[in-house]
Amino acid sequence: AVRDGIRKRTSRLPPGPPGLPLLGNILQIPSQFLAYKLHDWSKQYGPIYTFWMMGQPFVVLNSIKVAADVLDRKSDVTSDKPPMIKMACETEVDSCQVRPFADVGDGRLYAYGFNIRSTMRFTPMQENEAAHLALGLLRHPDKPFNEHMHRFAASIIFRSTYGGDTIAHMGPDPSKKIEDLTLRLMAASLPQNSVVDTLPFLKPLIENVKWLRKQADDWYNEVCEEGNRLYDAAIPADHWDATTTVHDLNINLEKYGMTKHDAMWMTLALFMAGQETSHTVLRIFALAMLNNPAVMRAAQEQLDAVCGRRPPTFADRERLPYIDAIIKEMLRWRPPVPLSLLRMASEDFEYQGYTIPKGTTLIDNIWCVGQTRDASVYHNPDAFDPSRFLDASGNLLPSPPDTRSDLLGFGHGRRVCPGKDFAVNGMFISFAYLLWAFQFEWPVDESGKQVICGVDEMESHALVATPRPFGVVLKSRHESLEEHLRAAMKE
Ligand code: HEM
Known part of the structure; x- marks a missing residue:
């Protein structure tokens, strides 16, 4: 009877690849x-x-229109998060604590001071x-490029959240401990790596494993501490008087209907979600x-024409549409x-x-050619070509x-x-x-041969896809x- 019930509820799901009985x-x-x-x-x-x-269905959305129809137009019934059992078992954190943002309208955090207008306060930083x-990069060429990008990403998120000085190039990193602790949470949130998310009936068994409980307790206590x-x-504010996210939440706890514990988790979630992704885009x-x-040269020509010998600023943005086109193209070409x-x-x-039944997991397949690489919308999708977003005069086209x-x-x-x-x-x-500052070149080996990293040499880090180290x-x-750079650092 149970099998009949499931069959009836799922018989009108979109068809997909055939699988094995039970295993799918x-x-x-x-x-x-x-x-x-x-x-x-x-x-x-x-x-x-x-x-x-x-026995669990996963519906995959592979085109711009289908994703918009299902996730935007039907957002009243498609905004829930699946329970992440492995994550909850291993870390005592359920998905609500990490993703507490979307309960109202376009996401609570948007309403609270992380929207387009209010994030402008962080632009001087x-x-x-x-x-x-x-x-x-100029002073420490021997430090791996990857570590420079990592420092920058951690520093901007850390300062907007908690305030303080920039993270030093060669000194201690105040965000390191929380980063290490949160990596485990990221790994635990992947259902395809999780036996218990695939076989939920194992949950009571796994929950009662003492050493697992102890590990979870230790991790949870350490993160909270x-x-x-x-x-x-x-x-309360950074060097440019921008209110830090913690301060904004803390003075508005009552208005936002939150406890300090909620706000603490929300700020941790911002750091977790923002650090790795911002590092990856660089x-x-x-x-x-x-x-x-050729793309690098085109961008540099525009920068030289607008900025000349001084570094760029946010005030130049309207006259630098090619940089915005690069941002759009990057997110289309290799979505992090x-x-x-x-x-x-x-x-x-x-x-x-x-009919998509309640409880079905939905996957927004951003990667798929059908979406960000939809050939009907984005011609020649494999090419990295920012000019697809520009008109003949070099201005940004309407989307x-x-x-x-x-x-x-x-x-x-x-x-x-929300970030x-x-x-x-x-x-x-x-x-x-x-x-503006640099010409990017490949390193060469002892025989003078360039050491290249191809565009498909990617690694998968939990939810994020990133190029291998190069x-x-x-x-x-x-x-x-x-001197130009020092003068630009108005701190
Ligand atoms: C280029 C960089 C980034 C990319 C590509 C990116 C991408 C994403 C994506 C695809 C999601 C899932 C959205 C969905 O479920 O539809 C997400 C969620 C999230 N992002 Fe980002 N993100 C970036 C930077 C940031 C930054 C800088 C922050 C924080 C300052 C941030 C905070 C978050 C949070 C907290 C969530 C969870 C929201 C929720 O589930 O309610 N992200 N991000």
């Missing part, structure tokens, strides 16, 4: 780069299909950090520039979070003659319908990334600074570059 498609699911597999299936099964793991990044320490040490940017020198975060249908709903301003890389609906405006500002100023040689484009 589980043996076809790779532990890394699931996005590639889902993309392959989309070529055969179209813009919406279902795959199965142990982001400008300062971009100058600091370029200065560090460090999270509270950072929260309590946060300062690495994808460098990979794109090194593999596309290729499958977004999982969603769950909170009610049965109808779509294109199918096609349903593409969320050509920024699909931040997801959809009520749960769209997106902050992230885009960070990308703008860091890309502009790096292109070397970059940066050649200064201006005389007295160090």
Whole structure:
């Protein structure tokens, strides 16, 4: 009877790849780069299909229109998060604590002071950090490129959240401990790596394993201790009088209906979600520039015409549309979070003659050619070509319908990334600074041969897809570059 019930509820789901009885498609699911597999299936099964793991359906959304229809237009029933059992078992954190943002309207955090207007308060700090990044690359060429990008990403998120000085190039990193602790949470949130999320009936068994409980308790206590320490040490405003996120939450706890514990977790979640992604976009940017020198030259010509010998600022943005086109192209070409975060249908709903039952997991397949690489919208999708976003005079074109301003890389609906405006500002100023300051070149080996990293040499880090480590040689484009950078650091 139970099997009949399930069959009845799921018989009108979109069809997808055939699987084995009970196991479904589980043996076809790779532990890394699931996005590639889902993309392959989309070529055969179209813009919406279902795959199965142990009796649980996963509906994959593979085109711009389908994702917008399901996640934007039906967001009242498609904004829930699936329970992450493994994460809850291993860390005592349920998905609500990490993703507490989308309960009202377009996401609570948006309403609370992380929207496009209010994130502008952080632009002086982001400008300062971009100058600091370029200065560090100039002064410490032996420090791996990856570590420079990592420092920058951690520093801008840390300062907007807790305040304080820039994280030093060669000194201690105040964000290191919380980063290490949160990496475990990220790994635990991947259902395809989790036996208990695939076989939920194992939950009581796993919950009662003593050593697992102890590990979870220890982890939870350590994170709370460090999270509270950072929260309590946060300062009200940065050097440019911008209210830090902790302070904004703390003085408004009652208005926002939150406890201090909620606010502490929310700020940790911002750090977790923002640090790795912001670090990744810088690495994808460098990979794109090194593999596309004509794009680098075009951007530098525009920067030279607008800024000349002084570094760029946010005030130049309107006259630097090519940098914004690079941001859009990067998020289309190599989206850092290729499958977004999982969603769950909170009610049965109808779509294109199918019935998607309550409890079905939904996957926003950002990676798929059908979406960010949709050939009908983005011609020649494999090429890295920012000019696709520009008209003949070099101005930004209006975005096609349903593409969320050509920024699909931040997801959809009520749960769209709450850090997106902050992230885009960070990308703008860091890309502009790096292109203005440096020529990007590949390193050469002892025999004089370039050591290249190809555009497909990616690694999968939990939810994020990032290029493998690679070397970059940066050649200064201006005389007295160090003086220009120091002058720009108005701290
Ligand atoms: C280029 C950088 C970034 C990319 C590509 C990115 C992408 C994403 C994506 C795809 C999601 C899932 C959205 C969905 O479910 O539809 C997300 C969620 C989230 N992002 Fe970002 N993000 C970036 C930067 C940031 C930054 C800088 C912050 C914080 C300052 C941040 C904070 C968050 C949080 C807290 C969530 C969870 C929201 C929720 O589930 O309610 N992100 N991000």
